[in-house]
Amino acid sequence: AQKITQTQPGMFVQEKEAVTLDCTYDTSDPSYGLFWYKQPSSGEMIFLIYQGSYDQQNATEGRYSLNFQKARKSANLVISASQLGDSAMYFCAMRGPDRNTGGFKTIFGAGTRLFVKA
Amino acid sequence: DVKVTQSSRYLVKRTGEKVFLECVQDMDHENMFWYRQDPGLGLRLIYFSYDVKMKEKGDIPEGYSVSREKKERFSLILESASTNQTSMYLCASSYWDRDDGANVLTFGAGSRLTVL
Numbered sequence: 464a465q466k467i468t469q470t471q472p473g474m475f476v477q478e479k480e481a482v483t484l485d486c487t488y489d490t491s492d493p494s495y496g497l498f499w500y501k502q503p504s505s506g507e508m509i510f511l512i513y514q515g516s517y518d519q520q521n522a523t524e525g526r527y528s529l530n531f532q533k534a535r536k537s538a539n540l541v542i543s544a545s546q547l548g549d550s551a552m553y554f555c556a557m558r559g560p561d562r563n564t565g566g567f568k569t570i571f572g573a574g575t576r577l578f579v580k581a
Numbered sequence: 582d583v584k585v586t587q588s589s590r591y592l593v594k595r596t597g598e599k600v601f602l603e604c605v606q607d608m609d610h611e612n613m614f615w616y617r618q619d620p621g622l623g624l625r626l627i628y629f630s631y632d633v634k635m636k637e638k639g640d641i642p643e644g645y646s647v648s649r650e651k652k653e654r655f656s657l658i659l660e661s662a663s664t665n666q667t668s669m670y671l672c673a674s675s676y677w678d679r680d681d682g683a684n685v686l687t688f689g690a691g692s693r694l695t696v697l
Contacts, residue, residue, distance in 0.1 A: 472621070496683060508671065508688035515683065554623060558684060564637045569686060571616075571624040 465490045467557050469572035476545045477580050483530070484540040484575045486555030495559035497538040498569070499529065502552040511553075514538060542577075550579045584608050587672050587689035594696050600659040602692050604672030611677035613655035614686065615639075615647060618669040627670075630655055631677060662696045669693050 466489040476482035488497065499511040514522045514529045522529040530539040542549055552574045561568040588603035606613065612631055616624040616639075626639030628647040636647050644666060648656045655674075659666055670693075673686040 467623075469623075498685070500686075500688075506669070506691040508673075508686070510685045510687075513683040513685065556624075556686075561637075566631060566637070567684070568626060568629065568639070569614075569684075570626065570640075573621055573623040 465492075465557060465559055465570055467555050467570055467572035469555055469575050471575045472573075473576045473578065475578045475580060476542075476549075478547060479544055481541060481543045482545055482577065484542070484553050484555075484577065486538045486540065486572060488536050488538060488555070488557050490536075490557065490559055492559045495557055497529065497531070498556040498558065499527070499538075499540045500554045500556060500571075501549075502554065502574070504551070508554070512540070545579045547579050547581060550577060552576050585672060585674055585687050585689040587670075587692045589692050590690060592692060592694045594662050594694065596661075596663060596696060598662050598696075600662050600694065600696075602657040602659075602670055602672075602694070604655045604657070604674075604689055605653050606655075606674040606687070607653065608674060608676075608687065609652070610674035610687070611652070612675045612684075613649065614673045614675075615645075615655065615657045616671045616673065617641070618671055618691070624671060627657065659694075662694075664696050667694060667696045 495516045497514045501509045512524045528541045555572040558569040585606045614629040615627040630649045646658045672689040
């Protein structure tokens with residue numbers, strides 16, 4: 464069965480420092496996609512970054528990068544130069560085949576709440 | 582620039598009431614999803630739909646049903662609300678594709694339901 468694990472319920476980081484949010488996943492499918500979403504206190508989920516299972520390079524989007532270690536089945540999010548506006552919930556997600564329907568579905572981890580300190 | 586709209590941001594219902602949560606998207610997406618979000622559990626998939634009048638069970642469909650009569654609208658129905666259905670409900674949509682590529686979900690703002 465597919466599974467996403469985020470072991471850090473909460474994280475603190477000093478403004479302007481880098482922070483790593485952990486994510487491990489489990490799947491038996493060779494082809495899958497990994498995502499990170501941000502949920503501010505307003506509630507709306509915002510897509511941050513994507514990594515395909517066959518991508519050779521780690522994905523980067525501005526201050527966000529995804530540290531993809533396929534053998535270890537980890538997809539950690541690195542936020543560089545943290546800002547106060549980065550304080551939010553962060554969810555790791557995986558999209559892969561749904562054996563029951565023949566289509567695809569996206570599953571999420573429990574999330575990590577990040578607090579950026581001034 | 583609103584793309585996924587959930588009809589109610591906050592609802593308070595009584596046990597046994599029938600509850601409708603409406604979701605509308607304006608991006609012509611084929612796929613639509615309903616998740617519930619609970620602290621410590623993340624988002625769990627309730628139902629999803631790949632096309633009009635089509636629906637598939639997610640991981641926690643018990644106690645819920647859905648309706649998709651038009652491409653842009655996906656409704657979540659609680660036939661008889663119970664207190665354990667108190668939660669945040671998130672609707673999302675995406676385009677259809679045949680593989681597991683960068684198919685990003687676009688979410689609504691969420692509907693926080695309290696069942697008393």
